[in-house]
Amino acid sequence: MSIFNNFPLIAALSSIILAQFVKVPLYLITSKSLNIRLGFSTGGMPSSHSAAVSSLTTAIGISEGLASSLFAISVVVSAITMYDAAGIRRHAGMHASFLNRLAKTIPSMSQQEPNRMELKELLGHRPIEVFAGAVFGIIISILLKFVFFA
Template identity: 30%
Template sequence: MLFSASPSPSLARIASQSEDFCVRRSSRLVHGSSRRISSRRRSITVASVNISVDDVAQVFENKVLISAALACSIGQLSKPFTSALSGNGLDLGAVIRSGGMPSTHSAGVMAATTCLGLERGFSDPIFGVSAIFALFVMYDAQGVRREVGRHAKNLNKMAMLKRERSRVFQEKTNLVGNYARSASPSLESVDGADQEQLTIDEIGFNRLEESVGHTEVQVIAGAILGFLVSFGVELLLS
């Protein structure tokens, strides 16, 4: 009697599963080695990057940087003239100071934001991030920084009054001392408890900068300046 030599279904299933496992194992090893080789190639490529003059020159083709820098430059250079128009005289030092008309911070961020919108589209997420950043900067310019300028102005007034009172008190003390010495030559000096107090000059108080923030009009003027500059740069470089 002859028996069939064909394998059972369970043995065939086990053999098939082991074969699939070996294939998957070998494919994983191949993919892992290829990823390691590609990562090594990327690291070698990054380590051997050479920055040429042409790469640096491309910075000057960036419309966002050009618009922001040009808007800030125009804003700062126009401050002495706007100071003269407001009746404060031609203040050349305003070129290197913050505050004044127009707001350079507002001009720079608005120019960058507008240029990003024109370049990438107003639905681009990067434009949205830049617009939020611009709103924060402009709000801070007429909010927190403006209050800092007000505090500095009040502190300067208090220091000036304190200095004037110290000078008057010193003159009165010297006058009383001279009169006492002339009336009684044996009296050497007149020392008061207030003479031992430190004056403003002895403390080393320096006048604080009052022109730090901006008014709402200055912020709006800076934003309009940045908007117009970005449009001009876009038209010239497009």
């Protein structure tokens, strides 16, 4: 079997790429501002991490069956990944935002390090972004199955 015939792998990778691509026009529509960097960064709508794991899980469920061990493993890994995206990574981004603002208000910090780089704030996702990524990934897997892997 060729790697190009591996439906779960193709579905997951396609979902990551498409979710990252979709972030740019969605941001343009909602904020009236073009930000191409969103296509290459973490965070934003939809969650590409959620899209990838839900797409992988869906493809495994279709290919191997819902009673398979592979499907069970994929469900658990997906749940952990999505919980992490909306929980720990989101809170790390909130902490980065607070620390960036704090560093700007303390004169001694900004004088000692004039070239200080700010911490990246867009790390995780709001729950709606995780949910949208999950739905996006499921749809991508179903479409790929019927169009290319039927």
